[in-house]
Amino acid sequence: MAAATRTNAILAIVLAALVTSGSWVAYTRLSDRAEIICGEGQELVDGECVVADDSGNPLNGESGTHSQSDCTVSEVWRDEECQPMQAPSNLSYGDNELTFMPGQTLHGGISPSFSGDAPDQWMATPSLPEGMTLDNASGEIFGRPVDEMTPQNHTIIASNHAGSTTVNLTISSQPLPPIFQLEDPSIMLILGVEVDLEPPGFQSGSADTWSAEPPLPVGLTLGADGGIDGTPVTMGVTTHTIRGANWAGAWTQNLTITIVEQSPSGAFYQGNPFVFRLGNDVDLQPMIASGGNPTSWAIFPAVPEGLVFNTSTGQISGIPTVLYEETIHIVWANNSGGSNLSALTLTVIDNRPKVLDYAGNYLDLILFFELVNLTPTHSGGQPTSWEILPTLPNGLIFNSTTGAITGAATELWDWTNHTVWANNTGGVGVTTIHVRVVDMTPTNISWSDTMFTLEANVSVRLNAT
Known part of the structure; x- marks a missing residue:
């Protein structure tokens, strides 16, 4: 019996120590009867524990009722009495994701919902983005992020004296989706020549990443700003889809790249201008001072008859068959990169x-x-004009077109050397002719007789006929 009494006494002491809030009622069995033990500030009235005043008298009469002001920090006034406070739970801000579009602002804030009794303290960890605030009394969220930001998690903690609850809130602020315009959607580059093309111009937004599909030609690189640089090493025409994106969206535009050879530069024919002789062989080969090799050639006007212009190599060859006045010809040396013009005089x-x-x-x-x-x-070329010096005797005519001498001399002329020139475009032929004009030799001379007797020392005149 003594051992049982000691055990009950120990239990009573432990229970009394646990009942400290004033709201607990502990029951224990001491010996063979139950005893009700009330907490501090309470009195046992009709088998119930009620709040007592400083003198130990029940408040508000025998009923044990009290006012809201009598509730402790761990109680709430509910159903006309102080009841134990309930910890908040099921905290929510709707779908718990706040995604701000460009220009969007919260009007009136976002209010939380929860179960249990109202929290009296609110906090966010990490702190909300710059431009946003959390009302520490109501838990409402106001404002919007100042800067663009990718989704970021924030833990909202709501608590009262009974406990706390949390919710993960995801906040993001989208940038404007990119819209850009290539400076030129069709570009021509030169094989082996370094390029550094400007980035696209943006109509709105910006791009964080860039890509090209299919990849750019070998030697070219799409930079982090959308610009293209490098040195193309292969010729051809390709079309690429250029894509610029940020986490809010993407924009694409097609780009056509044509890579050509360097255009020929300084095409010429060594020895220009050229003078050919009729009937003589001609073989001219063009030369290129710099740039790419021509793949085709053209000339205007056409070369003289008898000559051939090779449109693949630019060679001029053959034997001219007609006279050709000095003429300027334009020669084109062409390849995929362009043309070079040069003048050729023939x-x-x-x-x-x-x-x-x-x-x-x-x-x-x-x-x-x-x-x-x-x-x-004559031999050689055909003369086109003739000349003679000194002039011929009167009666003789010299034809300056054919060189012929015609007529009959009407004056006596001692032996004279005359120089004759035969002229044409190829030069002059020269010769000398010797001319003399004499009187006719008398013939059939006769006298009145064939025999005459003459006196000595006497003058005689015999007339001839």
Whole structure:
């Protein structure tokens, strides 16, 4: 019996120590009867524990009722009495994601919902982004992020004296989706020549990442700002989809890249201008000072008859068959990178006249009697004009077009050397002719008789007929 009494006494002491809030009622069994033990500030009235005043008298009469002001910090006034405070739970801000679009602002804030009794303290960890505030009394969230930001998690903690609850709130502020315009959607680059192209211009937003599909030609790089640089190493035409994106969206535009050879530069024909002789072989090869190799050639106007212009190599070859006045020709050296123009001057002249001959070049003429019709012969080119110095005797005519000498001399002329020139585009042929004009030799001379007797020392006159 003594052992049981000691055990009950120990239990009573432990329970009394646990009942400290004033709201607990502990029951224990001491010996063979139950005893109700009230907490501090309470009195046992009709088998119930009620709040007592400083003198130990029940408040508000025998009923044990009290006012809201009598509730402790761990109690709330509910159903006309102080009841234990309930910890908040099921905290929520709707779908718990706040995504701000460009220009969007919260109007009136976002209010939380929860179960249990109202929290009296609110906090966010980490702190809300700059531009946003958390009302520490109500838990409402106001404002919007100042800067663009990718989704970031914030833990909102709501607490009262009974406990706390949390919710993860995801906040993001989207940038404007990019909209850009390439400076030129179709560009021409030169093989082996370094390029550094400007980035696209943005109409709105910006891009954090860039890509090209298919990849740019070998040697070219799409930079972090959307610009293209590098040195192309292969020719061809390709089309690429350029994509600029940020986490709010993406924009694409097609880009056509044409890579061509360097255009020929400084195409020329060594020795220009050229003068060819009729009937002589011609073989001209063009030269390129710099740039790419031509793949085709053209010329205007056409080369003289007998010559051929090779449109693949630019070579001019053949044998000219007609005279050709000095003419300027335009020559184009072409490849995929462009054209080079050069001027080429061509002339075809005759061969100079040679070996002029006037039937031995001696003209021994009889005054008035001998009619001349003499045309010279020659080799070489055909003369286009003739000249003679000094002039021929009167009655003889020199044809300056054909070189012929015609007519009959009407004056006596001692032996005279005359220089004759035969001219054409190829030069001059020269010869000398010798001309004399004499009177006719008398013939059939007769006298009145064939025998005459003459006196000595006496003058005689015999008339001839």
